[in-house]
Amino acid sequence: MLDLSNPLTESTPMIALPEPYEDAPGWTLTEMARYDERGQAWYWNRFQGSEHMGTHFDAPVHWFTGRDGHDVGQITGAELVGPAVVVDRREEASRDPDDLLEIADVEALGPLPEGAWLLLRTGWSERHDDAQAFLNGSSWPGVSVECSRYLSELPGLRGYGCEQVGIDWGRAYELDPVYPMHHYLLGAGKYGLASLGDLGEVPERGAVLVPAPMRIAGGSGAPTRVYALVPG
Numbered sequence: 439m440l441d442l443s444n445p446l447t448e449s450t451p452m453i454a455l456p457e458p459y460e461d462a463p464g465w466t467l468t469e470m471a472r473y474d475e476r477g478q479a480w481y482w483n484r485f486q487g488s489e490h491m492g493t494h495f496d497a498p499v500h501w502f503t504g505r506d507g508h509d510v511g512q513i514t515g516a517e518l519v520g521p522a523v524v525v526d527r528r529e530e531a532s533r534d535p536d537d538l539l540e541i542a543d544v545e546a547l548g549p550l551p552e553g554a555w556l557l558l559r560t561g562w563s564e565r566h567d568d569a570q571a572f573l574n575g576s577s578w579p580g581v582s583v584e585c586s587r588y589l590s591e592l593p594g595l596r597g598y599g600c601e602q603v604g605i606d607w608g609r610a611y612e613l614d615p616v617y618p619m620h621h622y623l624l625g626a627g628k629y630g631l632a633s634l635g636d637l638g639e640v641p642e643r644g645a646v647l648v649p650a651p652m653r654i655a656g657g658s659g660a661p662t663r664v665y666a667l668v669p670g
Contacts, residue, residue, distance in 0.1 A: 440645075442635045442664040443493035444566055450492045451569040451633075453603045456611070462488030489659040495651035496605060496620070496630030500658040503625025511655040518629070520553035520596040522647040522666060524640050531560035531579045538582040538607060544589065547642075552594045555647040559637040562601040566633070573603060580607025583618045590622035597629030599647070599664075601637060605630040631664060640666050 444450070446465045455461050466486040471477030489510075490496070498507025525547060530537040539558060550556065560579045565571040572578075579602065581589070589595060598605060598619065605619045615621045623630060631649055646667040651660035 440666040444635050446492045451572045493633045495662040496659045498624045498627050501620040501624040507627045510657040510660045511653050518649050520555050521551045522555050522645040524557045524559050524642045526559045528561040535577045537579040539585050541585050541588045553596045556598050558600040563636045576608040578602045578608040586618035586622045590626035599631030599634050601634050604632050644669050
């Protein structure tokens, strides 16, 4: 069992939105009691943050094109678990941080199994503990517009996951439509996973992905623990 999630801390990188949009708050943990006069027998905290922080899940309703789809609280566990297929773009991403996945790259993988998660492996998770390098001035790998549409139309695809802060390319605000992975993938009722941890040990085929987002009623997404079950 591989844990593909990053721990939530106050230094967890958060995506920055252009004006006039409001940035989501990052992770804040506030102690309420720690075996003291506030609670002699227990330790606990309260927390604040965003649905889309750290390793997180995007439900269809997160984007206007999926507004008639399910929120994260409506999605059952059986709808989340599926075989993982990894596309390895580490070499390309090391040469070009703006590398884009294209249709031909997906077709080269062969047919995807029913209910598959397509995972983009770029080595980007190595940057996670350095927010400046991780966000890289909005320059990080992603998926082209054409490939985004193609993935949304693959009948057996359950969702897409990546090591970057979001499921779209870093400068996807320049594309038409803007943020095409959100636009097409979530609009098709499929799911997204972002800020995954190191995918280096996940085989290209044979693993089973087990995402476990917080079950927030009405939520557009949620921080998520993600496991990969890998054959021994």
